Amino acid sequence: MDNRHLVPAAVLAAKNGVKFPNESEEYRIARDALLAEEIELRRHIERVARQRRALPPGGEVKKDYRFEGAAGPISFSELFADKDTLVVYSYMFGPERERPCPMCTSLLSAWDGEVPDIQQRVALAVVARSPIGKLLAFKKERGWHHLPLYSDLTDDYSRDYHAIGTGGSDEPAYNVFTRRDGTIRHFWGGEMGGVTADPGEDPRGAPDLMPLWTVIDTTPEGRAPDWYPKLSY
Known part of the structure; x- marks a missing residue:
């Protein structure tokens, strides 16, 4: 067009x-x-x-990353299941955290009900570095029904695809991969962060993946610089 x-x-x-x-x-x-x-x-x-x-073809994924899900160990290639495209969200819930990131949790809570629809088109995986038992316990606590959670067993995936920051801290990351003719490649990943933020605004991508902010942006109050979602109120 x-x-x-x-x-x-x-x-x-x-x-x-x-x-x-x-x-x-x-x-x-x-x-x-x-x-x-x-x-x-x-x-x-x-x-x-x-x-x-x-975009031209992205970098080939040459490592067969290992994860653990609710059904046991699973390889990166198996995350595709019967789909040709895989969306992976890196959840800020590393082993040093007693509780997960509230912002990530707000996003994933909104996505949970969309998972059956998303999976009609592409595969989806939510990856975190905490043990799978800890992830599944929080899934139950939060009342999530559909989100497919996986533990990054070695941190290799999280390190390679920008889910680990300076000093080993968690970082949120959103990456899309394709499988074409048997070859897995990185297609696109979010790259907007602190260095790309405009003055006076929080770092965020565009379009914003969080439905919360889409709703708040339509109100006269807009986004408050001193308010963020919490795990409980």
Whole structure:
């Protein structure tokens, strides 16, 4: 899709025709201007997604990483099951942590109900460095039903794919892999962090993977710099 041939966003916004009870003319003018920007944002998200899909082949995965899941030991290649694409989220729940990262937990809680849908298209694995028993106990505590949790038995995967930070600390990581003609390759990984953050904003990727922030961004309060999700309230 070439955006040069699209109807200008302002024209589409003007055709929208939506009004809400008792709104002022000033509100409608500002809202239509915002709608045009939202249309442009949608188009930019799709441009970025097309550019991502067009990436050349990534690095070959030459190690057969080992994990342990609820059913026992499993290799990296087996995580694909019958799919050609594998999404791996690295959960900040390393052995030095008594409790997992609240932000990661909020994200995964939102994903849990989506897992059956995601698995219609791609394979999914949530990897952490704590023992599998500890991971499964927290899964039960949290009431998760579908998230496939795996323990990185050697830390090799976590180290190679940027889930271990300076000094051995946990880091969240999101990576996508492909299996084509028997060859497994890295397709894409999130690379937005502290060095790519804009002034006054928390480091985060785009699009944001957390539904929490998508909802909060639609409110007048927006994202508070001093508030983050907790494991309990």
